[in-house]
Amino acid sequence: MAGLHAACVDLPSPDHAASQAIAAREAVLTKPAGSLGRLEELVAWLGAWQGRATPSLERVRIVIFAGNHGVVRQGVSPWPASVTAQMIGNFFAGGAAINQLARIADATLTVIPMADLAPTEDFTTAPAMTIPAFLDAVTAGYAAVDADTDLLCLGEMGIGNTTAAAALAAALFGGTGRDWAGRGTGLDADGVAHKAAIIDIALAHHAACRDDPLVAAQTLGGYEMAGIMGAVLAARHRRIPVLLDGFVCSAAAAPLRRLNPTGLTHTSLSHRSAEAAHHALAGFMGLNPLLDLGLRLGEASGAALAVPLLRAALACHTGMASFADAGVSERT
Ligand SMILES: Cc1cc2ncn([C@H]3O[C@H](COP(=O)(O)O)[C@@H](O)[C@H]3O)c2cc1C
Ligand SMILES: O=C(O)c1cccnc1
DSSP: HHHHHHHHSSOOOHHHHHHHHHHHHHHSSSSSSSTTTHHHHHHHHHHHHHHHOOOOOOOEEEEEEEEGGGGGGGGGGOOOOOHHHHHHHHHHTTSHHHHHHHHHHTTTTEEEEOOOGGGGOOTTTSSSSSSHHHHHHHHHHHHHSSSSOSSSEEEEOOOOHHHHHHHHHHHOOHHHHHHOOOTTOOOHHHHHHHHHHHHHHHHHGGGGGGGGGHHHHHHHHHHHHHHHHHHHHHHTTTTEEEEESSSHHHHHHHHHHOOTOOOOOOEEOBBBOOSSTTTHHHHHOOOSBOOOOOOOOOOTTTHHHHHHHHHHHHHHHHHBHHHHHHHHOOOO
């Protein structure tokens, strides 16, 4: 854990020369200054992390980490844990939402089943993972990042993982089950109240884990969430920009932000999930979602949907004429 902790604290910075070159070009394009709003910021962000004055979106990769959760036996999801493996089959067959969105995004899709889909321990009674199993999952996530990537989109599949994400968010940012539990895949109000109570039992049982973000992730997270954290860390070390998906993906990355206030500056939050606590979580993490479409799916769907937006931002930046080239008068 000490080695991982050090790796999470010691992080490279963005390439300011690249973002300055992008800002300089942006200033002479045929539009009022700043009129493309966040699209302009996105291009500067891509370039700063890629270390290129002309960012590229040739190699966009989507990676979904999948894992199972012992806490499902507490009745926190309306769906059986078997759906995790069945959906992996669906991903490979091309039948899931993410398959369609990956095609639209012109991105490769990789699905990584974690720990042979063995469930974590039920965290109401024991830590979700042992420390070695947690570190193995983080390492597997780290290794899943191809250095030859222009943009990494992350997502997850794991029945029960909105409960793990809520518990982890509570441990990292405070509050109780009621603050963080949401409907997930379709719980009713009674179901959400039960889920909140289960989270409170876990928080009481593992009170000490609140002091250490990595221990919180090991105790309350899951294998696929540890994989996401490892992938976000690898992307930072390799200076690859990352699009995070929804509530679960955000919670999985959150320990990096708690360990280093700049730990997620190479990430962008693709969307605000309909999972109620995502708005608060994004606020604690200093992330401002790009899209707000009422999605509550996970499986990297929001991240994939934001890729065409980034492509649009980049097309404007690279394709627009300057005032001088187009013969358009500049502001008086
Ligand atoms: C068919 C199906 C496809 C999914 N794709 C993503 N999820 C999403 O729902 C799960 C989390 O919700 P909860 O905590 O309520 O179980 C995760 O697998 C997440 O990726 C799905 C869920 C289902 C049922
Ligand atoms: O936003 C998410 O990550 C999410 C929401 C509901 C179900 N699964 C995932």
